[in-house]
Amino acid sequence: MSVGFTSIVSRRRILSILAAMVLSTVVGTTASTGAASPRAGDAPKAHISRLQTVTQRSRMHLASAPGVTIKEVGTTAGTYNGTVVAYVTSYSVSRGSLTLTAYVPGGTLTVRGETHNHVAGSIGYSEGVARVIRGTGKFAHASSNSLRFHAQINRQNFHATAEVHGQVSL
Amino acid sequence: MTMRSTAANGAALRTRARAGVASALACSATLICLAVLVSLPAASQAAEIVDAKIAFVPYKLGASTTITSNVKISTVNGEVPPPLVKIELQFPKSLSLISSNLGLAICDARNLEDEGQTGCSPNSRIGTGTAHVAVPFGPEIVNEATDMIAYMGAPVHEGVTMILYGEGRTPVYAQMLLQGSLVAGDGPFNELLLTSNLPLIPTLPGAKDVSMISMQLTLGPRSLKYYKRVHGRTVSFHPRGLVLPPACPGGGFPFTSTLTFQDGFVRHINVVVPCPKRKRKH
Numbered sequence: 001m002s003v004g005f006t007s008i009v010s011r012r013r014i015l016s017i018l019a020a021m022v023l024s025t026v027v028g029t030t031a032s033t034g035a036a037s038p039r040a041g042d043a044p045k046a047h048i049s050r051l052q053t054v055t056q057r058s059r060m061h062l063a064s065a066p067g068v069t070i071k072e073v074g075t076t077a078g079t080y081n082g083t084v085v086a087y088v089t090s091y092s093v094s095r096g097s098l099t100l101t102a103y104v105p106g107g108t109l110t111v112r113g114e115t116h117n118h119v120a121g122s123i124g125y126s127e128g129v130a131r132v133i134r135g136t137g138k139f140a141h142a143s144s145n146s147l148r149f150h151a152q153i154n155r156q157n158f159h160a161t162a163e164v165h166g167q168v169s170l
Numbered sequence: 171m172t173m174r175s176t177a178a179n180g181a182a183l184r185t186r187a188r189a190g191v192a193s194a195l196a197c198s199a200t201l202i203c204l205a206v207l208v209s210l211p212a213a214s215q216a217a218e219i220v221d222a223k224i225a226f227v228p229y230k231l232g233a234s235t236t237i238t239s240n241v242k243i244s245t246v247n248g249e250v251p252p253p254l255v256k257i258e259l260q261f262p263k264s265l266s267l268i269s270s271n272l273g274l275a276i277c278d279a280r281n282l283e284d285e286g287q288t289g290c291s292p293n294s295r296i297g298t299g300t301a302h303v304a305v306p307f308g309p310e311i312v313n314e315a316t317d318m319i320a321y322m323g324a325p326v327h328e329g330v331t332m333i334l335y336g337e338g339r340t341p342v343y344a345q346m347l348l349q350g351s352l353v354a355g356d357g358p359f360n361e362l363l364l365t366s367n368l369p370l371i372p373t374l375p376g377a378k379d380v381s382m383i384s385m386q387l388t389l390g391p392r393s394l395k396y397y398k399r400v401h402g403r404t405v406s407f408h409p410r411g412l413v414l415p416p417a418c419p420g421g422g423f424p425f426t427s428t429l430t431f432q433d434g435f436v437r438h439i440n441v442v443v444p445c446p447k448r449k450r451k452h
Contacts, residue, residue: 066269067232068413090266090413093330093352117268118328121276124268125328155271156398 047141054147055165056102058084062158070153072160080104086162088126088153094118098126098151099133100162107137111147111164124153132168144168217245218252220437224425227392229446232416234270236390243383243429250304250311253381254368256430262423262443266413267330272296273322274396274409282335282347287319293396293409294321299387301336303371306378313383314338316346320389326351346371370432379432418445 060074069089076084082104090096096117101110113130127150135142147166154160221242226235243251274293281289297320305312316338323331329351336346348368371380390411397404423443430436 066410066413068266068269068415070269088268090268091415092263093265093267096266096268118325119267119273119330120325120328121322122271122274126268153268155268156274 110134236392252432277321297389
């Protein structure tokens with residue numbers, strides 16, 4: 001009895017080990033291919049991230065009457081080409097924030113950062129470090145918290161330029 | 171600072187004094203601050219009494235505004251107050267400059283010294299005002315009104331600077347030029363900390379120096395006119411002023427100032443512009 005019981009347990013262990021091996025192989029394949037064929041109801045897929053250095057230069061113009069927040073729209077070029085919308089908000093004479101959303105083929109990427117501002121005559125300067133706060137499409141998994149930016153605003157007509165540079169994990 | 175004064179009777183009194191850079195917006199701010207400094211209680215140590223008022227015109231949160239200030243200096247016994255020698259001013263945080271277009275040009279103080287008001291572009295003006303001074307001529311006290319203009323000065327270490335320029339003509343011809351810079355402040359006060367050493371303006375030998383007894387100053391687009399070129403023509407426009415935040419800070423907008431008089435008396439003034447009253451919806 002005892003021998004017979006032992007052999008049954010051994011077979012079950014062998015089967016379970018084989019099943020585990022097969023399952024792990026399937027999961028491993030899915031992870032390495034990065035979710036090739038999405039289907040409704042599929043389990044969450046693994047995502048392999050890669051770093052990309054991004055440099056964007058944007059030229060914008062005023063989109064609405066300036067208040068504490070200035071809305072600027074325009075085009076962006078560099079690593080990606082597309083359009084851009086930026087909100088420049090002032091908390092005080094020297095502090096504020098910048099939120100910039102780039103609309104490029106394949107998705108959108110929104111970055112936000114606190115700014116240090118200063119004014120010299122007709123030009124207002126705004127600079128700081130931004131992080132990715134939102135992404136869609138191919139930027140859905142984008143992340144970064146070290147994007148350096150600086151912007152210049154012509155205070156006479158509120159035309160603006162902005163440069164963003166840094167590495168983004170996609 | 172640079173100050174020149176010449177007695178109207180032809181007796182030359184030309185003085186040039188230079189002081190270290192004080193806080194920028196100081197000058198304008200000074201006036202403004204003073205005004206902002208709202209009302210002061212009666213002096214406890216010295217005879218000087220300072221009454222200050224400040225307001226935003228128009229007062230609409232989230233919109234451009236002009237800061238108006240009105241300061242009166244007097245004494246308990248009715249005598250002419252001693253001259254001011256130093257002013258420190260702090261503005262409330264949350265005023266936005268980058269979204270305004272005040273001070274599109276930069277004024278060089280040397281041009282003001284050499285050429286007067288014509289030495290700087292109208293687009294560098296950021297405020298205007300009037301100062302009333304008491305000029306002792308022997309036993310007689312003569313009051314004189316001096317027009318004041320606040321200019322955007324060259325930035326220092328990325329900080330905004332301001333130049334306050336005054337020019338009196340009768341009975342004493344005098345130019346007064348004050349410079350100040352905005353530096354970082356603490357607590358509810360932001361970078362608008364203004365400090366300015368005021369030059370003494372002598373009158374006649376042996377007589378007392380000129381004393382300021384009141385000052386009205388506005389900082390903002392009110393009464394300012396800028397110029398720009400459009401399709402080859404010069405057109406005028408009103409600049410946008412400092413922008414108020416969309417929400418009023420708790421307790422209102424605080425201003426504070428410290429005035430130091432020639433006799434050593436120091437007056438601290440706190441003025442708060444209260445939050446606007448909420449309109450009831452019907």
